[in-house]
Amino acid sequence: MYEASAQNFNPLVAAAGRITIAEVEELLEPGELNPATVHTPGIYVQRVVLASAVDKRIEKRTVTA
DSSP: OOOGGGGTTHHHHHHHSSSOEEEESOOOOTTSSOGGGOSSOGGGOOEEEEOOGGGGGGGGOOOOO
């Protein structure tokens, strides 16, 4: 699933690429996820990489006024 404006082009780029690598936060068993929420079907994904907590540093940044 893509967040916000990433939904505009990411599914198209994933379908057009020779190799698509999906970086996921969590691996689920088949059938655990509603198919309607999947933005890039598995047929377009050749590799799956499990994301680590270290990769998300920028998402935890806060700004104080």
